[in-house]
Amino acid sequence: MSRKFFVGGNWKCNGTTENVKKIVTVLNEADVPSDEVVEMVISPPFVFLSLVKGLLRSDFQIAAQNCWARKGGAFTGEISAEMLINLGVPWVIVGHSERRTLLKESNEFVADKVGYAISEGLKVIVCIGETLEQRESGATMDVLFAQIKAVADKVSKWSNVVLAYEPVWAIGTGKVATPAQAQQVHKELRDWFVKNVDVNVARTIRIIYGGSVTDTNCNELARLRDVDGFLVGGASLKPDFVKIINSASVK
Numbered sequence: 001m002s003r004k005f006f007v008g009g010n011w012k013c014n015g016t017t018e019n020v021k022k023i024v025t026v027l028n029e030a031d032v033p034s035d036e037v038v039e040m041v042i043s044p045p046f047v048f049l050s051l052v053k054g055l056l057r058s059d060f061q062i063a064a065q066n067c068w069a070r071k072g073g074a075f076t077g078e079i080s081a082e083m084l085i086n087l088g089v090p091w092v093i094v095g096h097s098e099r100r101t102l103l104k105e106s107n108e109f110v111a112d113k114v115g116y117a118i119s120e121g122l123k124v125i126v127c128i129g130e131t132l133e134q135r136e137s138g139a140t141m142d143v144l145f146a147q148i149k150a151v152a153d154k155v156s157k158w159s160n161v162v163l164a165y166e167p168v169w170a171i172g173t174g175k176v177a178t179p180a181q182a183q184q185v186h187k188e189l190r191d192w193f194v195k196n197v198d199v200n201v202a203r204t205i206r207i208i209y210g211g212s213v214t215d216t217n218c219n220e221l222a223r224l225r226d227v228d229g230f231l232v233g234g235a236s237l238k239p240d241f242v243k244i245i246n247s248a249s250v251k
């Protein structure tokens, strides 16, 4: 089993030119494992992509937080996969629960975005997750399987996909999943790939966890067999993020 640890920092809709520069300075000076050990990806808002790309050290990669589902054109306010490629942005986050909920992105729409982004040569961090209500009613795995099945119908090149399990109830709440909860879901997702895609894909796909990851809970989560890294929101805007990257070393 060789799955390179993956740590993404999702800045969401935060930042000014000044504090983007400050965060990048912290990262540029940080002591982190080599990019052979951990893949580090920073996801600023679109308007700061070029700034971050220009300033950030080269062992960190960058990701956009969204892209349009098809070729660009008359889609006011959207950003196309072609534009990201043109800008030299290798990654995109698709299907974040904030977009699924607030902007009503359906499983099918998310899957269209993933399929198109991959066909254009982007690598994609696909986010899936259940709400608290869904968890409490015992529907967690059904919800996650439906989200991933829609994506699987549009993807053949899984090496360009990282799957982020982000329980909605854990995002921005300070209520992190317990190690047992995270391990169980990640294992069931991997088993789903064995049954529905391919045993090699199941073995190699990175399944990362997101939702209230901090410098104090990252190590116990990083040790879990089926947790291959993190997608970090709030803590990725702080120097604490460096410690989260360094949790790669407990793997």
Ligand SMILES: O=C(CO)COP(=O)(O)O
Binding pocket: 010, 096, 166, 170, 171, 172, 173, 174, 210, 211, 212, 213, 231, 232, 233, 234, 235
């Ligand atoms: O949504 C997330 C990352 O995409 C997680 O956000 P928090 O780390 O702020 O809970």
